[in-house]
Amino acid sequence: MSGRTRILVIRHGALGDVVMALWPATAIRRAHPDAHITLLTSSPYRALAERSGLFDAVWIDDRLRPWHVASHLRLARRLRQGGFARVYDLQCSGRTDFYYRFFMAGRRPEWCGTAAGASHRHDNPQRKRLHALDRFAEQLAVAGIGLGERPALAWLDDDVSALDLPSRYAALIPGAAPHRPEKRWPAPRFAELARALAKSGLATVILGASADRPLAAEIAGMVPGARDLAGRTDLFALAGILRRAAFAVGNDTGPMHLAAAVGTRSLVLFSAASDPALSAPRGAAVELLREDDLGDLDSQRVRARLSVWAP
The missing domain is CATH 3.40.50.2000 (Glycogen Phosphorylase B;)
Known part of the structure; x- marks a missing residue:
């Protein structure tokens, strides 16, 4: 050295x-x-x-x-x-x-x-x-250093074949920091979205941290066939699941940054609690949807924004 x-x-x-x-x-x-x-x-x-x-x-x-x-x-x-x-x-x-x-x-x-x-x-x-x-x-x-192009982060992945995931699925990320409930789109709206996606042949996989397990279970209980993996993956498996998703939908939370970083098409939902100009994930395939009170954001509006990715 x-x-x-x-x-x-x-x-x-x-x-x-x-x-x-x-x-x-x-x-x-x-x-x-x-x-x-x-x-x-x-x-x-x-x-x-x-x-x-x-x-x-x-x-x-x-x-x-x-x-x-x-x-x-x-x-x-x-x-x-x-x-x-x-x-x-x-x-x-x-x-x-x-x-x-x-x-x-x-x-x-x-x-x-x-x-x-x-x-x-x-x-x-x-x-x-x-x-x-x-x-x-x-x-x-x-310091004379240019940021350069965004790195591909090919190493940020894992073999998730043992999870037996659906052949085509959307990743839903309903959590946020436990002390920031105002940053969360309501669980029933996530469930409505998941049921709408199922009608177009797209399964859903629910992701998040251990603290999100009650929320994820609530959503899964309203969506027949949904896979609930919240709190059951490490960061590398989480990245692997996100890489293989048709797209991800979630709140202003860390896993959505992970989704953007690995190149997954992502729709991030923002409330007045945070400013996307300061904290939104960035990427060529990142879309933002903002409503001051996420309780006022209906699932049809979210589904409409996803129509390009899931007709």
Whole structure:
């Protein structure tokens, strides 16, 4: 490892945040093909980062509360001893800005982020009004790196043949963050959509996290023949199911970012609770549908938007 430039990339957040960061991470690897690159991220994304091939090492930072002083001291020591020549802070939070202070003045690495004093500081005062991918593009440009084309992420897949999926199906993703129920299209509307799709010969597979299992079971109970796989897949199987779907329909939630990232045709439903200009999945096959109160969005309107993909 001696002689190799050592780079640190920082990214925490929810699934959608980490999936979107794979694009700038790919650009960073392309800019530093021979470097030893370490990712600092949260526990749930270790396997994702390791399989990506973008990083030589993955360090875990589960962002413990401030009173966990010993843990913070261990992290500070580890970062200082990492020998990093440059840090790409893709999180750019108050917390990770503070990590810059873990390094002693005069011995700090080059820093691409928002920390005061950073060598490559992204100081656009409007950055919080930018979509995450636009922020990444601007931030990397400060360091002389272009975002480039979206990576294909062929590695983000799994053999799902054992699941015996229907030959043709739509993926429904009815969940959202547990503390954000206003971001969810009602379960009965998902069921209405699934029954309408069944009439055109398209099966439905319901996906989500373990926390979404009651919601998924409610929908499956209203749709004869629907496959309920919520909480029963890891990220790679989830990606494999999404890759093979005719399309995906879901709320503003992480798995829809995963669907867009693997190239699945996707219809994302937004309420007034979030702004698609800032957080929507992006891709050539991504469509958005917004209603301030998703309870006012009827299934016929959603079905009409899907007519190009499922006549």
